[in-house]
Amino acid sequence: MVSYQAQTELLMLIVFVFPSWIANAVPVIFGGGTPMDFGRKFKDDTRILGDGKTWRGFLAGVLGGAVMGVIAAYVCPSQWNIYANRESYYISGVLMGIGAMIGDSLGSFIKRRMRVDQGRPIVLLDQLTFLYVAIAFSIAAVPFNLDWFAVLFLTVVTYAIHAFFNFLSHQIGLKKVPW
Ligand code: CTP
Ligand code: MG
Numbered sequence: 001m002v003s004y005q006a007q008t009e010l011l012m013l014i015v016f017v018f019p020s021w022i023a024n025a026v027p028v029i030f031g032g033g034t035p036m037d038f039g040r041k042f043k044d045d046t047r048i049l050g051d052g053k054t055w056r057g058f059l060a061g062v063l064g065g066a067v068m069g070v071i072a073a074y075v076c077p078s079q080w081n082i083y084a085n086r087e088s089y090y091i092s093g094v095l096m097g098i099g100a101m102i103g104d105s106l107g108s109f110i111k112r113r114m115r116v117d118q119g120r121p122i123v124l125l126d127q128l129t130f131l132y133v134a135i136a137f138s139i140a141a142v143p144f145n146l147d148w149f150a151v152l153f154l155t156v157v158t159y160a161i162h163a164f165f166n167f168l169s170h171q172i173g174l175k176k177v178p179w
Pocket of ligand 2 (some may be wrong): 120
């Protein structure tokens with residue numbers, strides 16, 4: 001059995017990354033419009049990011065992360081001590097949002113350089129770049145104690161959640177493809 005303390009620690013890890021998950025999910029619903037690369041191509045004559053990365057989606061993602069940070073600040077029991085004060089939750093939420101959106105765009109940039117068309121899947125890059133950049137942005141400003149086990153745990157859980165929600169968005173017609 002997993003001890004009560006271990007369960008709490010795993011739950012805290014999930015609360016810690018939650019703003020990045022929300023940030024990564026909301027553009028699917030609220031995205032669209034002007035692409036971030038304004039339709040421009042890179043020197044390899046392929047789109048810099050492609051039509052799947054839009055300004056509206058980026059802003060929606062950052063806002064989603066921020067809102068989640070505010071919610072977390074109010075619902076987290078104080079004995080969890082994820083962060084010392086509410087401000088830290090807010091800052092972390094905003095930075096996870098920005099980091100997730102930059103990481104997600106970086107993923108698309110790499111995909112385009114690898115000649116993977118927009119919307120086509122690429123394992124690991126699609127599910128994880130946003131996570132690592134989000135975590136890096138957040139812990140750069142608001143310290144959070146992460147060991148390698150925690151990073152591995154978050155990697156596996158994020159991958160699984162991503163796969164599940166993409167399948168769901170496909171089923172309910174939000175996404176054309178199940179990845
Ligand atoms: N989206 C957006 N703006 C963003 C990120 C996502 O508008 N900054 C929306 C787009 O409608 C996009 C959808 O969310 O098609 C799914 O996002 P994602 O899977 O990241 O993009 P893909 O379309 O798969 O494109 P890519 O191949 O570049 O990852
Ligand atoms: Mg995709």
